[in-house]
């Protein structure tokens with residue numbers, strides 16, 4: 403296919419794991435005098451476009467921040483609208499799976515509606531054999547919450563004499579994160595003109611490259627993703643070395 407060939411021609415390395423903070427839906431809606439929920443609906447549509455594009459160009463993992471542990475503080479109407487968008491998406495994952503995309507979820511299941519948890523588990527099960535892109539949907543996700551849960555699990559192991567304190571290392575912590583077995587993100591993208599990590603993959607992004615842009619998430623097109631990847635290719639990743 404033309405686009406893939408041109409990637410090879412241009413000697414572009416595709417990051418293994420891309421993470422995206424899908425920010426700016428509210429402002430996108432406001433600019434059009436629409437309710438915030440319309441912005442989230444446009445954001446959800448765009449998530450599908452970008453996930454498909456990632457699959458096409460050979461990204462192995464795409465992690466998207468869909469709902470944070472702090473988003474519960476939004477008006478109930480907005481939270482309900484987001485939950486309904488997740489429901490709609492989760493009821494209609496067949497096409498994605500047919501395209502060889504696997505679905506996984508990161509975040510705290512506590513607090514989510516039972517039917518949403520069941521739909522998530524079904525989607526994970528139905529897509530278990532997909533070998534293309536893995537999409538990690540972060541729903542009710544917070545990096546601090548994730549680390550806190552990991553600490554609790556490890557403390558329990560120490561308490562029950564399953565491991566010694568001296569044996570706890572970085573790998574032990576990673577084994578208790580939602581992302582266990584997922585390589586760290588190479589590139590974290592945040593559109594909409596905000597320059598924060600907002601509690602997203604704070605452990606895993608220790609050495610990620612960040613890419614920011616003013617574009618609001620619903621307007622973020624595959625060509626913007628490609629620009630981020632091209633810029634990523636120009637970065638000199640040293641992982642603390644020289």
Ligand code: FPP
Pocket residue numbers: 424425426427428429430442443445446449467468469470473484487488491539594619
């Ligand atoms: C932040 O932008 C965005 C969110 C809190 C929600 C992100 C969710 C989606 C894009 C829908 C995902 C749906 C599926 C099915 C994965 P904001 O609303 O805070 O924007 P603002 O800063 O402009 O107000």
